[in-house]
Structure formats: structure tokens, C-alpha cells
Amino acid sequence: MPQKIYDVLVAGSGPSGGTLAAHLAHLGVDVAVVEGGPVVDTRTAFNTHAMPFDFPNRHIPTMKPGVPGFDSERSRGVGGKSLTWNAVAWRYSHRDFKGRSIDGAGEDWPIDYPDLAPYYDQVEREVGVCGNRDGLPDLPDGIFLPPVPMKCSDKIVQRGAAKLGINVIHVRKSTLSVARGARPACHFCGNCMAGCDVVAKYNSADVHLKPALKTGKLEVFPNSVVREVIVSEENRATGARFLHRETLAEGELRARCVVVSCACVQSVALLLMSKSSRYPSGLANSSGELGRNFIPHFTGGVQCFLTELIGKPAANDEGFLDHAYVPSFMHQRKRDYARSFGIQFNYQNRRSVGWARAMPGFGKAYKQSIKERYPAFLTFSPYGEMLPNKQSYIDLDYGKRDRFGLPLARRQYVWGENDRKIFHDMTRWSVEILRSAGAEIQSVSAEPSTNHELGGCRMGTDPRTSVVNAGCRTHDVPNLYVVDGSVFPSASEKNPTHTMMALAARAADHIADRLRKGEM
Amino acid sequence: MESRRESLKIIGAIGATCAFPFAADELYGQHAHPPSRPPAVPEEPFQPMFFKKAEYQALSRLADLIIPPTGTPGAVGAGVPRYIDQVVSANAEHRTRFRAGLRWLDRESKKRFGKRFVRLTEERQTELLAPLSQAVDARRARTAPEHFFRVVKNMTADGYYTSRTGLVEELGYAGNTVLAQFPECLHEH
Numbered sequence: 001m002p003q004k005i006y007d008v009l010v011a012g013s014g015p016s017g018g019t020l021a022a023h024l025a026h027l028g029v030d031v032a033v034v035e036g037g038p039v040v041d042t043r044t045a046f047n048t049h050a051m052p053f054d055f056p057n058r059h060i061p062t063m064k065p066g067v068p069g070f071d072s073e074r075s076r077g078v079g080g081k082s083l084t085w086n087a088v089a090w091r092y093s094h095r096d097f098k099g100r101s102i103d104g105a106g107e108d109w110p111i112d113y114p115d116l117a118p119y120y121d122q123v124e125r126e127v128g129v130c131g132n133r134d135g136l137p138d139l140p141d142g143i144f145l146p147p148v149p150m151k152c153s154d155k156i157v158q159r160g161a162a163k164l165g166i167n168v169i170h171v172r173k174s175t176l177s178v179a180r181g182a183r184p185a186c187h188f189c190g191n192c193m194a195g196c197d198v199v200a201k202y203n204s205a206d207v208h209l210k211p212a213l214k215t216g217k218l219e220v221f222p223n224s225v226v227r228e229v230i231v232s233e234e235n236r237a238t239g240a241r242f243l244h245r246e247t248l249a250e251g252e253l254r255a256r257c258v259v260v261s262c263a264c265v266q267s268v269a270l271l272l273m274s275k276s277s278r279y280p281s282g283l284a285n286s287s288g289e290l291g292r293n294f295i296p297h298f299t300g301g302v303q304c305f306l307t308e309l310i311g312k313p314a315a316n317d318e319g320f321l322d323h324a325y326v327p328s329f330m331h332q333r334k335r336d337y338a339r340s341f342g343i344q345f346n347y348q349n350r351r352s353v354g355w356a357r358a359m360p361g362f363g364k365a366y367k368q369s370i371k372e373r374y375p376a377f378l379t380f381s382p383y384g385e386m387l388p389n390k391q392s393y394i395d396l397d398y399g400k401r402d403r404f405g406l407p408l409a410r411r412q413y414v415w416g417e418n419d420r421k422i423f424h425d426m427t428r429w430s431v432e433i434l435r436s437a438g439a440e441i442q443s444v445s446a447e448p449s450t451n452h453e454l455g456g457c458r459m460g461t462d463p464r465t466s467v468v469n470a471g472c473r474t475h476d477v478p479n480l481y482v483v484d485g486s487v488f489p490s491a492s493e494k495n496p497t498h499t500m501m502a503l504a505a506r507a508a509d510h511i512a513d514r515l516r517k518g519e520m
Numbered sequence: 521m522e523s524r525r526e527s528l529k530i531i532g533a534i535g536a537t538c539a540f541p542f543a544a545d546e547l548y549g550q551h552a553h554p555p556s557r558p559p560a561v562p563e564e565p566f567q568p569m570f571f572k573k574a575e576y577q578a579l580s581r582l583a584d585l586i587i588p589p590t591g592t593p594g595a596v597g598a599g600v601p602r603y604i605d606q607v608v609s610a611n612a613e614h615r616t617r618f619r620a621g622l623r624w625l626d627r628e629s630k631k632r633f634g635k636r637f638v639r640l641t642e643e644r645q646t647e648l649l650a651p652l653s654q655a656v657d658a659r660r661a662r663t664a665p666e667h668f669f670r671v672v673k674n675m676t677a678d679g680y681y682t683s684r685t686g687l688v689e690e691l692g693y694a695g696n697t698v699l700a701q702f703p704e705c706l707h708e709h
Binding site: 049052187354371374 | 586588590603606607649653657673674678679680681682683684687692693695697698699702703705706707708
């Protein structure tokens with residue numbers, strides 16, 4: 001029997017792959033999604049409502065006993081990182097797309113806000129994003145469900161920030177503040193990142209993929225770890241080879257178009273592994289830029305106690321983690337660096353009291369000081385935009401293999417001078433805002449850490465300096481696409497997933513259009 | 521709370537009939553938060569996995585000095601020594617550190633006050649620990665006893681504030697529930 005040839009094979013089922021595949025299926029395209037991890041029943045699989053004392057070692061495992069694993073690296077499960085994300089959803093703005101034109105550093109995107117705006121609209125209509133229309137030019141408004149009220153502690157920070165002329169706004173999240181379709185509104189249990197078991201929080205498996213299955217156009221292949229994208233003599237992507245996650249049996253699917261959506265680092269790794277005589281240093285790497293321009297966000301942190309809340313009774317205020325945000329303000333002020341930072345805060349939950357270790361002394365006074373500060377504890381996490389540099393890249397470590405025998409991806413990053421300056425300034429401002437809000441500072445991070453991995457398959461117009469074009473298509477192979485955070489030429493300081501999803505919706509239109517024209 | 525659960529069901533049921541481009545058939549709204557399991561009652565007498573009887577007594581005393589019973593149980597009442605025994609028994613470095621640390625504690629007690637640590641008055645015990653705690657607070661823990669105290673304090677805090685006693689009874693943890701609406705501030709400012 002001849003093997004089925006799909007229109008499109010999507011490697012990865014996270015927010016990018018999930019959005020893309022669902023859109024394609026609704027556009028009438030035959031899609032196969034190949035996902036390394038298992039199917040995850042979000043309603044029953046996670047330890048969403050567990051407490052630390054339910055476990056003798058006080059560690060809450062992600063999955064319930066007997067539920068297939070949820071590896072952090074290569075195989076995560078159908079839904080990918082959207083299963084455990086915090087759902088913050090910002091639109092990027094002109095300033096984010098054209099940073100180089102504005103301050104001379106880093107790289108511009110080949111697209112601008114108007115190119116993506118209609119796709120942000122689409123995604124917001126589909127997934128439901130709550131937020132307030134703030135009218136800020138650098139944080140475009142969208143189609144929002146009502147915002148969730150700020151916490152008491154947020155308002156204290158807001159008042160402190162206002163004294164410094166700094167704005168604190170409602171967070172925007174792909175979490176329902178009112179019921180929509182089969183999904184109920186969020187009920188504020190505070191467990192978002194443990195996996196939402198009512199799908200009030202968006203995940204690509206329940207919100208995009210499952211409904212798209214009903215089109216009859218989508219097939220999902222779980223437990224299939226893609227190890228190679230196949231490219232023909234004629235320089236066409238023809239499918240992918242994969243290994244079964246448990247049996248390690250080999251599999252292969254064929255398609256007219258292949259999309260790599262494995263999340264930044266793993267997308268780069270898959271292309272680097274897909275070597276051939278035509279592409280000896282990795283597929284779609286004729287520029288030598290594959291893996292370069294790795295620009296994860298860097299974050300710091302301040303832990304503090306709001307003196308206004310010290311000694312107050314504990315409140316049920318975990319909510320849906322962070323309810324407020326400090327949007328970038330330094331880009332409008334005099335500074336000695338390019339780009340800027342924004343501040344996420346108050347997303348700690350009250351089940352974790354790790355800060356108790358660092359309170360001084362012991363005995364009754366120690367115990368009392370923790371009880372008093374418990375309702376007042378608050379964390380600040382500023383996020384800065386990293387500029388690309390030559391020492392920061394993703395490559396493969398052939399000396400280290402995973403259980404599939406595949407080389408492990410290696411992240412290399414070095415903070416540049418501009419990054420250091422932002423880190424220093426965002427830490428200083430965090431402390432300043434918190435002091436202005438009357439906080440007792442407990443600890444301040446001395447070194448940046450990374451989050452929100454981006455870059456590695458830079459989008460650009462010049463095939464010598466970028467991997468994909470403005471439509472997420474690789475410069476080298478005309479029917480091979482990369483759609484996820486790896487294509488970001490610059491990172492912004494804003495949480496990136498919403499933009500990945502808008503890019504995926506846009507790529508779906510491009511791909512469906514080209515299929516219709518017979519270009520694949 | 522019951523009525524909230526009911527209303528979730530109703531909202532889900534109505535919502536499912538609404539036009540929605542990616543509507544699924546499943547109802548996600550039927551949801552309950554069962555109370556988490558009550559704490560297991562420790563079978564008495566408890567046999568530590570790592571600590572010898574005298575060591576376990578001293579460790580228990582140490583933990584209760586760090587987080588004493590007040591209006592709520594202290595570290596021992598919250599099962600912290602048992603938690604520490606579990607953590608220490610699984611780690612070779614901790615095993616060495618705790619054995620040596622507890623030995624030092626008795627030696628120092630005998631040298632200064634002529635008795636084993638657990639036999640000292642609370643005043644004497646506190647007197648012995650105070651300089652160690654000060655060194656830890658000033659971030660100048662250098663000696664083995666100072667490091668030992670730091671680790672015991674960390675584990676005691678971890679164990680106590682992840683226990684039901686510490687988190688719910690002592691601190692008043694009120695989350696992990698179903699709220700129909702996110703509440704306005706209830707504090708008096």
C-alpha cells in the first residue's frame with residue numbers, strides 16, 4: 001500500500017505547532033502533527049491541586065502516578081510547553097519589531113506590527129485573552145475578555161510606582177475571565193503552572209488540536225521523537241523520521257511541506273541533526289547562522305515584604321498568579337543602553353515559603369517574624385531584552401546523548417555589555433519601585449538567569465545572515481518552514497508566546513496559499 | 521463552594537452550545553477540589569532510617585528550638601525530624617555532616633556545661649546555638665558547626681512550612697479553592 005503523503009507535517013504540538021496545525025486543518029489542509037511526548041489528559045494527569053504535605057519528601061511531582069512522563073527536554077507531551085505555561089499574552093509593537101532602526105542595536109524583524117496585527121486578532125478570538133485596553137503605544141491593545149482584578153498587593157505596588165511616574169497595568173493572559181464554549185472561567189485556585197485541569201488557561205492540545213481533529217484533516221502522532229527532516233536530491237523536504245518514545249521503533253511520514261515547531265532549542269537541534277551531503281553543517285544552514293543569534297530573555301529578581309501587609313491575616317490571593325505588570329518605561333527615559341525591560345511580579349504562590357530559611361535568628365521570634373511576613377511576601381522579576389552576540393549560540397554535544405541516542409542540545413550564552421547594563425538598571429529600578437511602595441527588601445539576585453528561549457533560526461531578508469524569510473520559510477529549502485520562538489530576530493522584553501502563535505497563524509495562511517497554488 | 525461547582529456545570533453546559541470557532545464537545549467545567557488527604561498518623565514508635573536514638577532525640581530538640589511550639593505546634597509536632605531523617609538518609613554528604621554535627625553538639629555541651637545537649641536547660645541550649653545562628657545570619661558561616669546549624673535550620677524551615685501544621689495551621693494558608701470571583705482586598709489598611 002503506498003504511504004499517505006500529507007500536505008503538511010508539523011514537528012511539535014506546543015503553542016506554535018498546535019496553532020499552526022489547527023489553522024491548517026480548518027483551511028482544509030491535510031496535516032500530521034508529530035509530537036515526541038505522550039497524549040496528556042489535562043483534566044486528570046496533573047497534580048494540579050496537590051499540596052506539598054501530600055508527599056513525604058514534600059516535592060509535588062508534575063504528573064500523577066502511572067501517567068506517562070513529561071520530560072522537560074525533548075519530549076513533553078501533546079500541548080508542549082503550553083501545558084505548564086503562565087499564559088501571559090502581550091502583543092509586540094513597532095518598537096519590538098524595529099529595535100535596530102530605533103536604537104541602532106541588534107536586528108530588525110523583516111515584518112512590522114501591521115503584518116501581525118490581524119493574526120493577533122485571530123488568536124485572541126480563538127483562545128480568549130483577558131486584559132485591559134490601556135491605550136499604550138508600545139503595548140498594543142487587542143480583543144480582550146474583561147481583565148481580572150488586581151490583588152491588594154498589586155495596588156500597593158501600583159501606588160508606589162505611580163510616585164515615580166511608572167505605570168502598573170493589568171496583566172493580559174490567555175486564561176478565561178469569563179466562560180467561553182466548553183471552557184469555564186478561571187476559578188483562581190493558583191495552580192496555573194502545575195497544569196490547568198479545567199482548561200480555563202489555554203493549552204494547544206485542548207483548545208487548538210482537539211477541536212481541529214473534528215475537521216478530519218488532522219492526525220496527531222504522539223510518542224514520536226523526530227530525529228531527522230528528510231530532504232530529497234531535488235532539495236525538497238519530503239517528510240521526517242522519528243523514533244517511538246518507548247519502543248524506539250523507527251517511523252517515517254511523508255509530506256509536501258515540513259514545519260519545524262519544536263520550541264527554540266529543539267528546533268535548532270533537529271535541523272543541526274538533519275545533516276546531508278548538501279547540508280553538511282545542518283539543514284537550512286547554508287548561511288552558517290543556524291543556532292546563532294540565541295537571545296533568551298534574562299531575568300533577575302527581588303524578594304520583599306510589603307510593610308503595609310505585615311501582620312495582616314493571610315488572604316486567599318494566589319489568584320491566577322500574576323495579575324499586574326510593569327510595562328517597559330526606560331525606553332522613554334534617558335539611559336546608557338539599547339532596548340529595555342519589563343517587570344512581571346507577584347506570581348509566587350503561597351504554598352512555597354522558601355524565603356523562611358533566610359529570616360534571621362531562631363526560636364519564637366523567628367517563627368513569629370515568618371507568620372507576620374507571610375501575607376506580605378512578594379517577588380519582582382524584571383525581564384530584559386538580550387542582544388545577539390557571537391558567543392551566544394545553540395549547538396549539539398555529540399559527546400552526550402539522550403536515551404534515543406541523539407546528541408544533546410547545548411546552550412551557550414555570554415552576557416554582553418548592553419545586557420549587563422540592562423540587568424543592573426532593571427534590578428535598581430525594581431528595588432526603587434518596591435521601596436517606594438514601602439517594601440522591606442529581603443534579597444536581590446546578583447546574576448541574570450535565562451527564561452523564554454528565543455533565536456537560533458533568525459528571520460530576515462538576507463539569506464547570508466538569516467535562516468528563514470519573513471514568512472518563516474527557510475531560505476535554503478522552499479518547502480521547509482520553522483515556526484516558533486527560534487525565528488525571533490530580536491526578543492523584546494515581553495513574554496513571547498502570543499507572538500509565536502500569531503506567527504503560526506500567519507504561516508498557516510502562507511502555507512495553505514502556496515499549497516493551493518501548487519507551489520509545494 | 522458547592523454552589524460554585526453547580527454554577528460551573530451550568531455555565532459549561534450553556535457554553536457548549538454557543539458558536540465558537542474551536543468549540544470542543546467536552547465540558548471542562550465539571551470540577552471539584554477534593555480536600556487533600558489528611559496527614560498520615562505516624563506509626564509509633566517511629567524508627568528513624570538514619571539517626572540513632574540519641575541522635576534523633578538531639579535533632580528533635582534542635583528542630584524544636586528553631587521552631588518551638590507556641591499557640592501552634594512546633595517542629596516536632598509538625599513531624600519535622602521525621603522529614604529531616606528522610607532527607608539526610610538519602611544523601612551521603614548530609615549523613616556525614618549530621619553525624620559529626622550532633623557529635624560536636626554533645627561534646628561542646630559536656631565541655632561547657634557538663635551534660636549532653638538534650639539534658640541542658642533551654643537557656644543553655646539557646647546560649648550554645650546563638651553564636652552559630654549569628655554567624656549564619658551575617659553570612660559568615662565558616663566552621664563545621666556553623667554550617668551544620670545552617671543546614672539544620674534550612675531543613676527545619678523547609679519541613680515545617682511545607683507541613684499541614686506549618687502551612688495551614690500556623691500561617692493560615694487559604695488558597696487552592698474555587699472562587700467565583702477574585703476578591704477585592706479584605707485587609708484593613
